[in-house]
Amino acid sequence: MLWYKMWRESWIRFAVSSVALLWMCGAVVLLQRQVRAHADEPLSYAHYIWSAVYKANVLDLFILLVIVLGLGGVLQESAQGTAGFTLSLPVSRWRLIAVRAAMGWAQVAILALLPALLISMLSPFVGEVFPLARALQFSVLWAGCGMVIFAMSFFFSVVLPGSYSPAIASVAGLLAYSALADLPLLERYPPLDLLKTMHGEQLSNIQGKASLASFAVPLPWLSLSLYALVALCIVWAAGSTMAHRDF
Amino acid sequence: MNGMTPLLLKAWRESSGRFLLGAALLSAICVLGVFCRGSLMKVFVPNEAFTGDPYIGYIYHLIYGGPGRGLFIILVIVLALGGLQRERLHRTVGFTLALPMKRAWLVLAQALLGIGQVVVLSALPLLLLGMCSWLAHVSYPLEQMLRFGLLWLAGGTVFYAVAILAATLFDSEYTALAASFVFTIFYPITVMFPPLSRYPLNVHHIMSGLSMPYFDANKALLVGEPPWILLASMIAVAGVLIVLAVQIVKHRDYS
Numbered sequence: 001m002l003w004y005k006m007w008r009e010s011w012i013r014f015a016v017s018s019v020a021l022l023w024m025c026g027a028v029v030l031l032q033r034q035v036r037a038h039a040d041e042p043l044s045y046a047h048y049i050w051s052a053v054y055k056a057n058v059l060d061l062f063i064l065l066v067i068v069l070g071l072g073g074v075l076q077e078s079a080q081g082t083a084g085f086t087l088s089l090p091v092s093r094w095r096l097i098a099v100r101a102a103m104g105w106a107q108v109a110i111l112a113l114l115p116a117l118l119i120s121m122l123s124p125f126v127g128e129v130f131p132l133a134r135a136l137q138f139s140v141l142w143a144g145c146g147m148v149i150f151a152m153s154f155f156f157s158v159v160l161p162g163s164y165s166p167a168i169a170s171v172a173g174l175l176a177y178s179a180l181a182d183l184p185l186l187e188r189y190p191p192l193d194l195l196k197t198m199h200g201e202q203l204s205n206i207q208g209k210a211s212l213a214s215f216a217v218p219l220p221w222l223s224l225s226l227y228a229l230v231a232l233c234i235v236w237a238a239g240s241t242m243a244h245r246d247f
Numbered sequence: 248m249n250g251m252t253p254l255l256l257k258a259w260r261e262s263s264g265r266f267l268l269g270a271a272l273l274s275a276i277c278v279l280g281v282f283c284r285g286s287l288m289k290v291f292v293p294n295e296a297f298t299g300d301p302y303i304g305y306i307y308h309l310i311y312g313g314p315g316r317g318l319f320i321i322l323v324i325v326l327a328l329g330g331l332q333r334e335r336l337h338r339t340v341g342f343t344l345a346l347p348m349k350r351a352w353l354v355l356a357q358a359l360l361g362i363g364q365v366v367v368l369s370a371l372p373l374l375l376l377g378m379c380s381w382l383a384h385v386s387y388p389l390e391q392m393l394r395f396g397l398l399w400l401a402g403g404t405v406f407y408a409v410a411i412l413a414a415t416l417f418d419s420e421y422t423a424l425a426a427s428f429v430f431t432i433f434y435p436i437t438v439m440f441p442p443l444s445r446y447p448l449n450v451h452h453i454m455s456g457l458s459m460p461y462f463d464a465n466k467a468l469l470v471g472e473p474p475w476i477l478l479a480s481m482i483a484v485a486g487v488l489i490v491l492a493v494q495i496v497k498h499r500d501y502s
Contacts, residue, residue: 012421020433065425080336080338163333164328168265168268175276182290
């Protein structure tokens with residue numbers, strides 16, 4: 001029942017996000033000929049997809065949509081007068097937090113998967129190929145890094161009142177993090193750069209076809225494990241804050 | 248005190264937190280950008296073809312053509328959300344609609360205050376960069392800041408109007424936010440393709456000057472006359488969108 005509640009609260013956002021991502025990826029694939037024709041230098045299809053989807057606009061959209069998915073929760077419900085109902089359910093506050101986080105992470109993972117499926121399926125219709133295995137590698141990066149972004153937005157939703165302040169704080173946090181990661185002091189540790197990890201530049205440079213057998217090798221598992229740990233810690237901090245809060 | 252003043256006060260009370268938080272963040276970028284330039288200038292580096300003043304190129308890449316502008320757009324969108332749909336969720340819409348004011352005035356007061364907030368946010372870099380640059384003994388041309396402020400104001404008003412329309416259309420406040428974000432990213436891609444690509448329709452480019460005839464990318468400076476017709480057209484588009492939002496609110500059932 002709790003899962004159903006969390007789904008009902010977020011499904012419209014999730015549906016809008018899914019449609020938007022599919023729409024944008026579809027446009028990128030279908031209009032590839034025109035864009036590549038206007039490029040400053042010859043652009044392979046794989047590099048075009050990486051530039052348009054995994055490095056630039058679609059990635060930016062994905063990040064913003066993940067932030068929006070992380071918004072909501074009991075603090076926001078208190079403004080709507082429904083917090084009392086939620087808190088009186090026969091479940092612990094920790095369970096509320098855990099289910100909402102798990103539902104959000106599942107939605108983030110599905111959103112990360114959508115571009116991979118659509119691009120691989122649509123590419124043959126424009127006479128091109130983008131290997132599913134390669135696309136799924138990018139999805140793993142997006143899902144892993146998206147967990148942290150979701151957790152950050154989730155945390156701010158627990159500690160900041162108001163519907164929109166958590167969104168502003170999340171965007172600001174990401175900008176600050178991005179600038180810090182580029183500073184010479186931290187630049188020496190590439191695994192710490194969340195956005196660069198999401199770009200997956202190392203994957204875009206791999207020549208030849210990707211196969212399911214060689215799927216896992218090029219992925220930065222150390223970074224992804226680190227991000228998963230950080231995301232869990234942030235959600236734990238959010239749970240701890242909520243468990244002791246007077247609503 | 249006429250009827251508009253309390254509505255403006257109500258709109259201010261509803262959005263002041265978001266506005267002050269946003270203004271603080273934008274201010275932080277500007278102030279830290281100037282005083283921490285030693286480290287950040289290694290990050291926000293102009294491209295190889297750049298031949299102008301390094302500080303001017305750096306400020307452009309950090310503020311007017313970089314993360315500062317991105318943050319400004321997101322702040323403007325967040326400022327526009329709220330209104331009667333949100334009040335319906337919070338169960339205060341009955342109170343607001345029972346006020347002896349026309350529905351159109353409610354939306355117009357929100358829009359008027361919001362555009363005022365966009366004006367302040369557009370002017371913040373001008374004030375802070377000017378002051379901090381002076382304190383740090385570096386200089387960024389005042390005339391450039393004024394012109395970029397004008398471009399931000401016009402572009403920001405368009406994004407504000409889009410978000411106010413989304414907040415009017417969608418029942419859920421978060422859906423309106425998601426839809427506005429989608430528009431922000433999807434729309435500039437759409438106008439890249441013919442026949443739209445022949446016209447200067449990309450608000451992001453208009454705001455940053457990128458690929459525009461009034462911008463010298465090699466020196467990161469705005470040149471020539473400001474694009475008055477373009478700016479007036481953007482304000483007109485924003486006006487049309489706000490009028491559309493007013494019409495929707497006038498005919499909507501909030502029960």
